[in-house]
Structures are given as structure tokens and as C-alpha cells.
Amino acid sequence: MQPFTLVLVRHGHVEGIHPERFRGRIDLPLTPLGRRQATATADFIASHWPAAAIYASPLSRCVDTATAIGKAQDKIIHPLPELLDINYGTWQGREREEVKAAEPELFKAWMEQPQLTVIDGAETLQDVQARLARALYIMRKAHPDGTVIAVGHDSTNRVFLTLALDLPLSRYWHLQQDPCAINILRFGADGCRVVSVNQTSHLTGIAD
Secondary structure: OEHHHHHEEEEOOOOOOOOOOOOOOOOOOEEEEHHHHHHHHHHHHHHHHHOEEEOOOOHHHHHHHHHHHHHHHHHOOOOOHHHHHOHHHHOOOOEEHHHHHOOHHHHHHHOOOOOOOOOOOOOOHHHHHHHHHHHHHHHHHHHOOOOEEEEHHHHHHHHHHHHOOOOOHHHHHHHOOOOOOOOEEEEEEOOEEEEEEEHEEEEEEEOO
């Protein structure tokens, strides 16, 4: 039996990355750059990892990235709510600098100890980790010996990688996820092996 392989992808570029905004559940479309990134990612994945299934966060930036990947492999997309971005509560939609000025102590805590920080009305990282564990269970149960592509978000992919690497959530900020980055996770009898993290070589030459 082949090991279950997860190709974990971040969606393409959207507004709100620079200057950075707490995007969360806001349904932002891909920018023209993001669409070019999605096409390049789709071509690269199709040439390396034929997929048994493709899952995506239901937000359009992930669905559209996944749709490009699916088109290259003639696969339909399965929206999976467990892959949704973090609910940032009262910080949702606000620029980081605005939050930093308005709530400096809480913002400092989020940047230094995210695993201990509770934002009003928001999910904690522990909440996110629990639903991503459910997402992994759903995908592995449906395709135990296949290759699955999952398109998620910067924040949730970071948390997913803490699960795969058995890292504490305090390492959240240590795991970079660029737009349309690819991560390869392979699950076998001896657990998870992380083959690559934040792979972006396939985007070389794509202009802003």
C-alpha cells in the first residue's frame, strides 16, 4: 500500500497581504498575480503529483486556486469547511498596524506567544488545530493510499505543519507560507514525514 501523501498548498496572492491585514474569513478574490501563480502551481503539481482528490477551503481565493489545479488534472473540487482560515473575531479585516496601535499589549502577545493569546470573538490556535486534525482525518479516510491536494491559507497551513511536525503551537511564526507555496507531507505506518515546506521554485519569473 502506498502512503497517504498530502500536497498542502497556500492560495495565490490577494489584496491585504501588503500592507498586511487580518484577512481571516473575508472572501477576497485572487488578484491577477494570484491567478498567474495559481496557473503555474497547477501546471507544476500536475507534472509531479497526480491527485486522487482535491480539497479546498470554501473561500474563493482557495477555491479558485484549487480550480486551476483541478482543471490541469480534470478533477472536481471538494470544499472542506475544516480548511477555512482563522476567525479573527474583532480583528477581522483590520490592518496589523491599526491593531498594533489600538491594542498594543494584545498584539504583542499574539506576535510573541500566539498559543496563549485570546482575541475577542476569535478562534484560538488550539481551536484551529482541532478542526485541521478533523480535516486530515476526513481526507485520509477517503483516500488512505492516495495523493490528495488541499488548498488552504497562510495561518491554517502553519498550524497544519505544527501537527505534521509534532511541534508546539508556539512555533507558529517559525513556519513561513508564501502565496501558492507547496508543502509535501507523507503519512505512513511510522507517522508523518515532511518532504518539503514552503516550496516556491515553480513561481520563478512570475512578475508582480
